[in-house]
Amino acid sequence: MLKIESLTRRYPHVTALDGLNMEIGHGQLYGFVGPNGAGKTTTIRIISGLLRPTSGKVWIDGIRAEKETRVLKSKIGYVPDFFGVYDNLTVMEYLEFYSAAYGIDEKEGRLRASEVLERVQLFHIKDRMVDELSRGMQQRLCLARALIHRPQLLVMDEPASGLDPGARRIFKEVLRSLCEEGYTVLISSHILSDLADMCSNIGVIHQGKMVLEGPIDEIMTSIDSSNPILIEVYQNLETAVHLLNRHPLVSRIAIDKNMISILFTGSREEEAQLLRQLVEQKVLVTSFRREHNNLESVFFHLTDPVQGGTTV
Numbered sequence: 001m002l003k004i005e006s007l008t009r010r011y012p013h014v015t016a017l018d019g020l021n022m023e024i025g026h027g028q029l030y031g032f033v034g035p036n037g038a039g040k041t042t043t044i045r046i047i048s049g050l051l052r053p054t055s056g057k058v059w060i061d062g063i064r065a066e067k068e069t070r071v072l073k074s075k076i077g078y079v080p081d082f083f084g085v086y087d088n089l090t091v092m093e094y095l096e097f098y099s100a101a102y103g104i105d106e107k108e109g110r111l112r113a114s115e116v117l118e119r120v121q122l123f124h125i126k127d128r129m130v131d132e133l134s135r136g137m138q139q140r141l142c143l144a145r146a147l148i149h150r151p152q153l154l155v156m157d158e159p160a161s162g163l164d165p166g167a168r169r170i171f172k173e174v175l176r177s178l179c180e181e182g183y184t185v186l187i188s189s190h191i192l193s194d195l196a197d198m199c200s201n202i203g204v205i206h207q208g209k210m211v212l213e214g215p216i217d218e219i220m221t222s223i224d225s226s227n228p229i230l231i232e233v234y235q236n237l238e239t240a241v242h243l244l245n246r247h248p249l250v251s252r253i254a255i256d257k258n259m260i261s262i263l264f265t266g267s268r269e270e271e272a273q274l275l276r277q278l279v280e281q282k283v284l285v286t287s288f289r290r291e292h293n294n295l296e297s298v299f300f301h302l303t304d305p306v307q308g309g310t311t312v
């Protein structure tokens with residue numbers, strides 16, 4: 001759906017993007033994370049056609065975005081981090097105004113406004129004044145506005161900032177259901193925990209470069225695979241230790257009472273086979289689990305100021 005190749009954006013005294021690569025597949029909820037000043041907004045503004053890159057290529061659904069900005073705008077829904085206040089407009093009027101701005105006729109505009117309000121769970125407040133809405137509702141209205149012309153890619157710059165936990169939960173629900181319907185969503189934040197539990201994929205940007213990108217599950221697994229496996233044994237500890245000592249994929253063993261900690265370099269399948277071997281040798285295992293890394297700690301490691309990063 002979106003492909004970025006060697007994207008660069010230079011300002012007189014700063015290189016905001018320094019050869020950024022990025023790839024987002026259809027239907028992904030892609031979390032774009034990085035510390036302040038990493039280049040997220042610059043990337044989003046280029047994707048949305050609001051800023052020209054110094055060099056590099058951006059494809060959206062096979063179209064060169066920097067060259068065909070009109071087509072690009074029909075494919076993208078942009079949700080900025082700031083929501084302007086509109087006096088004297090109801091929620092419905094506000095959306096009708098935006099649909100007219102996209103050249104959609106009045107009758108169709110009303111239909112679409114109702115449709116997008118249903119999607120963001122705001123239809124029940126369609127007659128309320130826009131400037132009276134809570135921040136969470138305004139944010140979802142902003143999302144509804146970005147959906148009015150039926151774009152394929154939604155691009156959001158820090159949309160969850162300033163929302164309370166309840167509003168955040170509804171916002172996440174709405175985003176998940178949009179992805180289930182086939183929308184592709186790019187959402188940026190400098191708070192990883194905002195995104196970790198809802199995104200299918202993640203990209204970490206640091207100093208204008210992508211430093212980590214992939215499906216969130218795979219990233220977690222690859223991070224975890226260097227962690228020890230903890231095996232709690234109820235009976236036949238000696239048999240277990242004997243088997244583990246001879247196992248070619250076990251590189252270190254530590255024992256504390258009935259808990260064995262091993263460094264294991266195999267795949268997930270080999271991990272499962274190891275458990276089966278223990279059970280077949282009549283070792284009674286009460287727990288078998290890999291220690292997990294917190295995604296947040298990985299983010300801090302990748303963008304650590306001590307290792308040359310910027311301040312988070």
Ligand SMILES: Nc1ncnc2c1ncn2[C@@H]1O[C@H](COP(=O)(O)OP(=O)(O)OP(=O)(O)O)[C@@H](O)[C@H]1O
Nearest residue numbers: 011014016034035036037038039040041042043190
């Ligand atoms: N118009 C501009 N002129 C000069 N430098 C700019 C301009 N816009 C952005 N920058 C610089 O480019 C770099 C990237 O900024 P950008 O706003 O893209 O980062 P960000 O990741 O969105 O940060 P934040 O999380 O704080 O919003 C920063 O060093 C910023 O100061």
